[in-house]
Amino acid sequence: MEFVNESQEKIKSDLLTVNMGPQHPATHGVLRVEIKTDSEIVSEAIPHIGYLHRCMEKHSESIDYRGVIPFCDRMDYLAAMSMEWGYVQAVEKLLETEVPERAEYIRVIIAELQRIASHLLFYGVYAIDLGAFSPFLYAFQDREKILRIFEEVSGARLLYNYFWIGGVWNDLTDDHLRRIGSFCDEMEENMKKYHNLVGMNKIFRDRTSHVGVVNEKMAYEYGATGAVLRGSGAKWDLRKNRTYGIYDKFDFDVPVGTGEMGTQGDCWDRYYVRVREVFESIKIIRQALEGIEAGPIMGKVPKIIKPPKGEVYVRTECPRGELGYHLVSDGTAKPYRLKVKSSCFTHVSMLPELGKGQMIADFVATIGSIDIVLGEVDR
Amino acid sequence: MSAHNNEMTFTNDEELTFGKWLKNIWTGISTVLKGMGITFKYVYNVKPVTIEYPEVREELPKNSRSRLFNDAENCISCYQCATACPVDCIYITAKRRDKDAPALKTKDGTSIKLDLLQYTIDTALCCYCGLCTTVCPTECLTHTTDYEFAQYTLDEMKYDYLADDIRAWRERIVK
Amino acid sequence: MSNEIVDFLNKEVPTSNAKLLEVEAGDVPVVVEASSIKDVCFALRDSSDFKFEVLQVISGVDYEDRIEVNYMLASFTKNNEVIVKVNLPKENKDSIPEIESVCDVWKSANFLERETYDMNGVKFLNHPDFRRILCPDDWEGHPLRKDYVVQEKYLDMVVNPEHKINQGDFDFMTKAKLESDEPKKITGSWKGHVSDEMADALKRKMDSLAAAKSE
Numbered sequence: 001m002e003f004v005n006e007s008q009e010k011i012k013s014d015l016l017t018v019n020m021g022p023q024h025p026a027t028h029g030v031l032r033v034e035i036k037t038d039s040e041i042v043s044e045a046i047p048h049i050g051y052l053h054r055c056m057e058k059h060s061e062s063i064d065y066r067g068v069i070p071f072c073d074r075m076d077y078l079a080a081m082s083m084e085w086g087y088v089q090a091v092e093k094l095l096e097t098e099v100p101e102r103a104e105y106i107r108v109i110i111a112e113l114q115r116i117a118s119h120l121l122f123y124g125v126y127a128i129d130l131g132a133f134s135p136f137l138y139a140f141q142d143r144e145k146i147l148r149i150f151e152e153v154s155g156a157r158l159l160y161n162y163f164w165i166g167g168v169w170n171d172l173t174d175d176h177l178r179r180i181g182s183f184c185d186e187m188e189e190n191m192k193k194y195h196n197l198v199g200m201n202k203i204f205r206d207r208t209s210h211v212g213v214v215n216e217k218m219a220y221e222y223g224a225t226g227a228v229l230r231g232s233g234a235k236w237d238l239r240k241n242r243t244y245g246i247y248d249k250f251d252f253d254v255p256v257g258t259g260e261m262g263t264q265g266d267c268w269d270r271y272y273v274r275v276r277e278v279f280e281s282i283k284i285i286r287q288a289l290e291g292i293e294a295g296p297i298m299g300k301v302p303k304i305i306k307p308p309k310g311e312v313y314v315r316t317e318c319p320r321g322e323l324g325y326h327l328v329s330d331g332t333a334k335p336y337r338l339k340v341k342s343s344c345f346t347h348v349s350m351l352p353e354l355g356k357g358q359m360i361a362d363f364v365a366t367i368g369s370i371d372i373v374l375g376e377v378d379r
Numbered sequence: 380m381s382a383h384n385n386e387m388t389f390t391n392d393e394e395l396t397f398g399k400w401l402k403n404i405w406t407g408i409s410t411v412l413k414g415m416g417i418t419f420k421y422v423y424n425v426k427p428v429t430i431e432y433p434e435v436r437e438e439l440p441k442n443s444r445s446r447l448f449n450d451a452e453n454c455i456s457c458y459q460c461a462t463a464c465p466v467d468c469i470y471i472t473a474k475r476r477d478k479d480a481p482a483l484k485t486k487d488g489t490s491i492k493l494d495l496l497q498y499t500i501d502t503a504l505c506c507y508c509g510l511c512t513t514v515c516p517t518e519c520l521t522h523t524t525d526y527e528f529a530q531y532t533l534d535e536m537k538y539d540y541l542a543d544d545i546r547a548w549r550e551r552i553v554k
Numbered sequence: 555m556s557n558e559i560v561d562f563l564n565k566e567v568p569t570s571n572a573k574l575l576e577v578e579a580g581d582v583p584v585v586v587e588a589s590s591i592k593d594v595c596f597a598l599r600d601s602s603d604f605k606f607e608v609l610q611v612i613s614g615v616d617y618e619d620r621i622e623v624n625y626m627l628a629s630f631t632k633n634n635e636v637i638v639k640v641n642l643p644k645e646n647k648d649s650i651p652e653i654e655s656v657c658d659v660w661k662s663a664n665f666l667e668r669e670t671y672d673m674n675g676v677k678f679l680n681h682p683d684f685r686r687i688l689c690p691d692d693w694e695g696h697p698l699r700k701d702y703v704v705q706e707k708y709l710d711m712v713v714n715p716e717h718k719i720n721q722g723d724f725d726f727m728t729k730a731k732l733e734s735d736e737p738k739k740i741t742g743s744w745k746g747h748v749s750d751e752m753a754d755a756l757k758r759k760m761d762s763l764a765a766a767k768s769e
Contacts, residue, residue: 050688057673058697059465067465070508094580134418141428155444155522161508169513170442197414202407220607220630223662229630236630310580313626313637315610326613326624329580337698339613341626349665378688461743470723472730475739496740497726537720 015043018360022051028125028367029374033351035360042363045355047348052378060338065091065165065305068335073159075340076376078121081114081150082318083376084163087338089244090314090325091165094307102295103167104246109180109288110153110162112281116187117146118319119274119281122371126271127198129368130207135198142190145183149176165305167298181289184282191278199268199275208271209262212354212366216265222353223346226321227273228370231257232265238317250287252280267369274371306333320344320371340379344372444509444522447500449540453485453519456493460511460520468504469511472497485517495541502528503536556582559604559636566597575639583624583637588653591625591640595659598627598638605629606636609660612667614674616699620644621651621676642676647701655681673698721749728752732759 021032030051036044056075060068072087073080085107092099099107124139147157153170154162162169172180198204214224219232229236237254239247255276257269307329315324321343328337347370355363430437439445456473473493476483483491512520530536556574563572563586570590575583586594598606606627615622625638642651655678656663667678668687675696678684685691694705704713727742732755734740748756 050690053688055697058702063465064463066510067463067508070465070506070510073508074506096579134421138421144428151443152440155440155442155509156507159507161510169509193417197417200410201414202403202410221661223608223610223660234630241630241633242635308579310577311583311624311637312580313624313635315628315635322610324610324626326611326626328615337613337615339611339615339624341611341613345665345669346662349662353661456741458741458743470720470726470743472727472740472742474730474734475741493741496730497723497742499723499726501720501723533717537723 013038020360020363021048028372031348031367031372031374031377033355033363033367035355035363037360040359040361042355042358042360045352045363047351049345049348049374049377052374054379056379057338057340060335062334064333065307065335068338069163069165070159070161073161074375075342075379076318076320076323076344076373077158078373079114079118079319080158080160081110081162082118082316083323084160085111085245086314086316086318086323086325087327088163088165089316090312090327091305091307093312093314094310094327094329095165095301095305097166097299097301099167099299100296101246102171102293103297103299105288105292106168106172106297107163108245108247108250109172109285109292110150110168112285112288113146113149113180115281115319116278117143119278120146122274122319123194123198123271126368126371127204129364130204132198132201132204135194138190138194138197142187145186149179149183152176164298166301167296171297172292177289177292180285184285184289188279188282191275195275199271205261205268207362207365208267208369210266211262211362212267212358212369213263214265214270214350214354218350218353219265222350224321224350225343225346226318227270227277228321228347228350230255231270231273233257233259238315238322242315244314244316247284249291250284252283255280267365270369270371304333306331315341318343320373320376321347340376342376342379344374344376347372348377439524439526441524443524444507444512445526446523446528447502447505447511447538448521448523449498449500450519450521451495451498451540451545453487453517454495454498455485455489455491455517456495457516459514459516463510463514465508465510466504466506468501470497470499470501471495485519487517489517498540499537500540501537503533556584556636559584559598562601562603563594563597566601567593570594581637583639585639585641588640588642591638592654592656592659594638595625595627595656598636599659603632604634604636605632606634607631609656609662609666610635612663612670614670614676614698616674618700621674623653623670623674623676625656647699650675650677652677652679654679657681672696675699724748725752728756731756737763 015036015038018035018037019032020035022030032048034046034048035042056071060071069084069087072083076083120139120143124136127135150160151157153172153176154160214228214232216232216234219229219234233256235254235256240254255273257264257273259269261268309329309331311328313324313326315322323343324341326339327335330336354366456471458471461469461471473495476492476494485491509522512522560572560574563570567590570586572584572586575585598604606629608628608630610626610628613624621642621644623640623642627638628635640653642653644651653676655667665687667681670676671678672686672688673696686693695702706713724744725748727740727744728748731737731740
């Protein structure tokens, strides 16, 4: 092999820059990752974001408190209900409004249904990222049922404007509750099937285990939350550890990654955490359906909302991680400043470290497994 | 290939024995067969859930928020919808009625004190949040369940609810 | 909780001059000196009592005379959270205040500080990769400043093109007032966004009407 060695000394090798995105289907939106590749291996990954920047924070400074809720929907359009909940909680905390019991129950039911819908979408899209198409259709079939319930309750399919300051917009009828109950039974069966179809598949396991490992220390350093943090083994869930709403009434587990199929904190762990979260959500919904009682759905809120001077920072657990709203009020009818802590934004900042030394195909699997929505990253 | 065996190669730490190799093949085949079983169940046991759109149209739920419609006869020009709108897509101008003009009343009995001169909604800007319809005191501004209103230009998306052909238009869009 | 943090900071970092902010409602932030922010962050992260191992978000708030930078810290092992607030005085509306970067303390600060620079115009010293993040690199101004005016043109593209602003609808009320004999009877949902010539013409008309009335 003398020939090879000789020629290789003469060839000057250089890194090749490849732009992954902004129209790459595996980036879930308009994320552009500038990858410097050494043959098939990523030696540097630089995320470029901002293609979906719609100045939501600036807009919210010029509209009244109720008008901000539709904008919150549009930040994370796949988990709009959960996004609204954080915002209305922040305003309620400033106003010190009491939310009626039934409204709290409805909020829990709706938010957990939204979590299932969001995780189903993750499941389908992640399978597409790794080359399997039919799971996507199965997941959408079930997601459609949730969206249908949401549409009947709130009037819209994706951007609901359903959680209002002080309560919720519409009441759930008994028919809705019955349908949600039967959906839960169906979903439990289906999710087991889906997990067997994708999660236990040998090809899927080989593609995702040992790939994109986030250990606990790294997760803390980068401020990772949600399934990324839990996948690395940290047992942290805001619903359990810093209870908000009426989550303290429900009994549920916090699934964490154990490294069953590979290293702790790899892509498979994050996938499996989300799958198990679907079962936990079903558990919560069932308990909520039992506990819900008739009553009012709106608390006492003034017609023009003028919170007192002050600031709050409220965190809620969204399907994609922790969502925080830093709301500064100057006593007028419009927010002085609304800063959104988006979990996807912090997860994107992990990409340079995660991508280093990976194969490009593995990098796609890593991006898919942290489940980013670019609407929330750029806001 | 000496240049490629630096730190960037990926090797499993565990040694691959013949038994493990066979086991790998077995898990591969069995899990794929399991998945195929689920897929085949779906092929033969599940009815199609999609509809063929232009021929079959889905009917939206009653309270679904789609194209806006304002019944201008019942509007009292209170500007509440325009104030509540977060994207400012509602344009209203009104003139105070003369004192000696004949009294007008809406369907629910509220007296109309202003004459509408302009009631335009730029539907291209509308975000269908439903805040305008909930504040409307006479419930003249409503969301219809009509969802097919694509247009070729932005100007066509601007709806003038005081137009002459509003009756015909209303019959067409309010189902 | 916040009281303990203030006592701890004053003991550990004497230059921090930590105190609680008096507020009417909501959370109580801890205000520290801007020059000591890095020491404060190190102390809070490494202290065995608090263990703030996560930087959640950096939020800049623009006021007339200063920019506040809020560091939301959280501890997942001790289940705490705190808002550390820093006041950066602003000389005039174009000045960009400076503060030490905390990238060495938490890696998540990298993107968050870039966002704060992009949106609020705060310069973070000793940041490893300091550039804009959401806006393009050659964008002018910092959008979340209260006095921000959007630039008219960006790379030969008009930022707010005329055909996308419904100027005709905005002007409708003014036009109707100009044509009417009793302009005071006409009201509209729109106060602003009227073109200058129309506003001038209306003002002249109102003046002449007022003069005619007084005669």
